[in-house]
Amino acid sequence: MVSVTNAQVDDLPGWFFPIDMELFRVHLARSAQQGPGDLAELGVYLGKSATLIGGDVGPGETFTVIDLFGDDAGDERNLEENTDQYPELTRAQFEANYRGLHGELPVVVQDYSEKIVDHAAHGTHRFVHIDASHLYEHVVKDIAATRALLRPDGVVVFDDYRSAHTPGVSAAVWEARESGLRPIAVSEVKLYATWGDPAPYTEAVLSWVRDSEFAHEMHRIGADDVVRVFGGYGSAEPVWLPWVPPRMAPRFSAAVTAVRGFTRRRPSRAVAS
Secondary structure, three states: OOOOOHHHHHOOOOOOOHHHHHHHHHHHHHHHHOOOOEEEEEOOOOOHHHHHHHOOOOOOOOEEEEEOOOOOOOOHHHHHHHHHHOOOOOHHHHHHHHHHHOOOOOEEEEOOHHHHHHOOOOOOEEEEEEOOOOOHHHHHHHHHHHHHHEEEEEEEEEEOOOOOOOHHHHHHHHHHHHHOOEEEEEOOOEEEEEOOOOHHHHHHHHHHHOOOOOEEEEEEEOOEEEEEEEOOOOOOOOOOHHHOOHHHHHHHHHHHHHHHHHHHHOOOOOOOO
């Protein structure tokens, strides 16, 4: 296991805000306290969140990632989404980014995200991140696959659960409450939940956030107390996101990341008095 810093993750192209990096760490750590278990990510893009998850893989645990990596999307709407939003996604680029921070790759599967059930153990996973198709019918399948993978106390993270351009994710996620899904916490972009007892995770989030730079408030959803975490540096979507066409956002994000990296490495110059 090679832990990675937020700065190392931030240098990779894509979207993964500091507030969620910290929430990932909280849920990964708490799930590990429940005992060893496997990890999975459905939809990896260029590896930004996968590299952080990979840093938490312990002895005897397996981390499996799955993505089409540019393969045939199967239906016209899914193809259109992939072409518009992820034109430069390749397996080689993902693997290069991951190897840049970890010497060994996770189990990499090139297939439809719901096919994870054919490649990863059932009932053993402590943490699963869903960030694949945003289309309702596909998200429903991803949720069913994730429930098959998770152990009873495992945690699932949903990306884009409330974005205006992803209503299918919102519908599928909230429908899953009918099957017993219980929300734990929400950020501006991601929702954290479990089909088990959310209390240990809720306590872990509250213990962390009270001493963090972030603010929080409590919301009651049915029988569950849900923590909303917000504020702090880098917690919101970038200001440019609403103004950039979805198909151009990955390239724009990569350019912003490159400029940020250049300015970090640029030596300061003394100013003569």
